[in-house]
Amino acid sequence: GNSVTQMEGPVTLSEEAFLTINCTYTATGYPSLFWYVQYPGEGLQLLLKATKADDKGSNKGFEATYRKETTSFHLEKGSVQVSDSAVYFCALSFGTGNQFYFGTGTSLTVIP
């Protein structure tokens, strides 16, 4: 079957620290991979995406690389800010049917 596994939270970091949120997936084909972010009280927003192996998605200083050999799509940021405090969701999707499979979410709190 298809599924996404994310690292357990919550994660608490000091401002300017390095962030990694692990995400691995199981899929029956070759999915597209996504990271979504949910700020407090809001809906999910697309943060970045990658559609094939070795693609790197990037946005707002965040990066993730589609690694087919390790079935991973880890989210990284070199220097987090207080404004990055949110819940981060890893997800996969296949174009046909477009069903998304979301991970359980990882809560990040950045303290000054």
Added chain:
Amino acid sequence: DTAVSQTPKYLVTQMGNDKSIKCEQNLGHDTMYWYKQDSKKFLKIMFSYNNKELIINETVPNRFSPKSPDKAHLNLHINSLELGDSAVYFCASSRSSGGRYNEQFFGPGTRLTVL
């Protein structure tokens, strides 16, 4: 312009009541979804409609009934509300062209509290 909108944003009601949540998207998408997010932020797909036809119907009590009057709207009606229905409900939409860039766009959510 709001891409995906939901009403109401907050809904507080008594057990046993019937309520509806409305969703509209102005992105021209042909697929719409309803998700339920629990207090631990776990996101569960409930339904998906493509061109007004139901294509995903996960294991959801039949007290929940989606209605899609047209491609831009997907409403969720809930009968006989129970305490366990308390959650945040998100509507989303996407293009279903079979391409690999079909990200979903989410509404702001409706926080349902059943007393």
